[in-house]
Amino acid sequence: MVRTDGDTWDPATGVGMTATFGAVARAVGTNKGLINDPFAKPLVRAAGVEYFVRVIEDEQYAADGGGDPVMYGMLNILAVHGRFLDEYLTRAARAGIRQAVNLGCGLDTRAYRLWWPPGTTVYECDQPGVMDFKAEVLRALGGKLTAHHCAVGVDLRDDWLTALRRVGFDPDQPTVWIAENLLIGYLPPDAQDRLLHQLSAASAAGSRFAADHMPWTEAQLQEGRAFIEGWRQEGLDIDLAKLTYSAEFGSLPENLEAHGWRTTEKTLVELLATVGLAGRRRVTPHDLAVTPRYVTATLGDR
Ligand code: SAM
Numbered sequence: 077m078v079r080t081d082g083d084t085w086d087p088a089t090g091v092g093m094t095a096t097f098g099a100v101a102r103a104v105g106t107n108k109g110l111i112n113d114p115f116a117k118p119l120v121r122a123a124g125v126e127y128f129v130r131v132i133e134d135e136q137y138a139a140d141g142g143g144d145p146v147m148y149g150m151l152n153i154l155a156v157h158g159r160f161l162d163e164y165l166t167r168a169a170r171a172g173i174r175q176a177v178n179l180g181c182g183l184d185t186r187a188y189r190l191w192w193p194p195g196t197t198v199y200e201c202d203q204p205g206v207m208d209f210k211a212e213v214l215r216a217l218g219g220k221l222t223a224h225h226c227a228v229g230v231d232l233r234d235d236w237l238t239a240l241r242r243v244g245f246d247p248d249q250p251t252v253w254i255a256e257n258l259l260i261g262y263l264p265p266d267a268q269d270r271l272l273h274q275l276s277a278a279s280a281a282g283s284r285f286a287a288d289h290m291p292w293t294e295a296q297l298q299e300g301r302a303f304i305e306g307w308r309q310e311g312l313d314i315d316l317a318k319l320t321y322s323a324e325f326g327s328l329p330e331n332l333e334a335h336g337w338r339t340t341e342k343t344l345v346e347l348l349a350t351v352g353l354a355g356r357r358r359v360t361p362h363d364l365a366v367t368p369r370y371v372t373a374t375l376g377d378r
Contacts, residue, residue, distance in 0.1 A: 085205025087123035089313055091262065095182030095206050096123045098154060098257060100131055102184075105155025107138040110353070111162065115185040115219060122213045123183075127310040146303055152357055153344065153367060154257065157288060159351050161254050162190060164286050164372065168252035169193050173284065175251040176223075177201070177240065179271070180232060180258030183210050185219070192223035199245055201236055204229025232258075233267040237274045250282035259328060260290040260368055261320030268325065276335035276375075283375045285337060288368040289328040297322065299366040328371050337373035346370075 087096045102116035120132050136143040137151060165176055165186065174196045178184060181200040192198065200207065207229040226243040230236045241247070253275055259268060275285070290296055297316075304316045329339040342350065344367045345359050 085203055085209055087209070088125045090319060091203070092206065093125065093312065093314060094257070094262070094319070095202070096120060096125055096128055098158075099123070099183040100128045101151045101154035102158055103132040104137045104151045105158065108140075108155070110152065110155040111159040113158075113185055113189055115188060115214060115217065116183070118217055119183045119185075119210065119213055123209075125312070127307070127312055144306065146306055149357075149363070150303065156348060156351060156353060156357075157256065157370065158184075160347055160370070161256055161286055162186065163351060164284075165190060165252055165254065168284050169196060173250050173252045173282070175199070175245065175249050177245070177251055177253045177275075179236075179253065179255040179275075180262065182206060182257075184256070185210075185214065187221055187223055187225040188214060188219045190222060195224075197224040197226060197244065199226045199228060199240055199243070201228045201230050201232060201240065203231065232263060232271055236271070237278055240278075245278070247278040248280055250280045250284075251278070252284045253279070253286070255287035257288060259287050261292060261322065261325070264321045265323050265325050269331065272328075272331050272335065276332070276337065279375050281375060281377045285332065285373040285375075286371065287328065288370050289325075290368040291325060291327075292320075292322055293365070295362075295365045328369075329373075332371070332373045337375050339371055339373040342370040342372075343367075344370075 086092045099116045099119045102111055102113040103120050105111040106113050106116055117132055120128050131137055131147065134143060137148060169192055174193070176196065177199045178186065179201050181202050187198040187200065207227045211227060228239050228243060230239045263271065300316050304314050307314055329341055332339050343364055347370050348354050348357060
């Protein structure tokens with residue numbers, strides 16, 4: 077079963093739509109001061125998905141507690157996670173890491189909007205169509221890179237590491253890896269395991285890793301279906317079952333530990349506290365049961 081859009085990326089359907097949605101969360105989050113991504117709004121407008129354009133223009137979402145509650149909650153969570161990763165990457169850069177790899181980067185613009193020390197390369201991997209669309213919009217906007225940037229259009233189920241090495245990635249240097257909203261079912265379990273194995277093998281001592289993951293329990297599946305149903309009612313043609321792989325996934329922290337990483341896992345409450353937003357959003361036990369977990373990991377000498 078093929079779940080990527082490949083070269084013919086469509087911002088309004090399937091997996092392409094999920095990349096657009098990440099930018100929607102950053103656009104709304106930027107309005108609220110949860111994150112700072114000045115490129116998110118123009119990217120969403122350029123993608124042209126009518127419902128998403130309405131959401132970023134809707135002042136209710138920019139206010140605390142406004143708009144559809146499920147959509148509102150999801151946008152906040154994504155923006156806070158984005159901010160957490162922004163800070164995580166900046167800390168890694170301050171600690172001396174000069175290679176950052178964003179796997180399944182979608183329409184993220186950290187290579188244009190974050191501070192990076194001189195000598196840093198930001199590698200981004202996603203479907204070729206996503207990378208081309210983003211580059212074209214940022215060029216038209218006059219976006220200026222803040223690091224050396226290598227965009228790799230690749231299917232992450234294939235040999236993405238060879239493609240990464242071809243553009244200069246050096247496995248002998250420590251790397252900070254992020255996979256934001258990717259390891260939540262977008263790759264089939266065997267491809268996800270292979271990706272973790274490959275990135276671990278290509279990580280020098282001192283490397284770091286951060287990602288969210290979701291075991292897709294029954295409660296999470298139900299929530300996901302309800303969320304997607306809300307979108308369908310807004311005219312988006314989307315089917316969760318066709319979008320994600322619901323097969324059994326191994327535990328992300330256990331998988332990383334088996335490859336030598338030391339891991340820490342956070343809940344949504346802990347994530348909010350880490351970025352100084354504890355109390356900004358009330359988190360119920362139900363929220364905790366249906367939201368992802370946030371894993372960070374470091375690699376020592378092997
Ligand atoms: N990380 C971005 C963010 O948080 O805004 C995008 C997250 S989006 C939910 C998932 C991303 O994974 C999409 O951009 C999609 O194109 C990418 N993706 C999914 N399967 C992929 C595959 N097999 N190869 C390359 N990219 C893939």
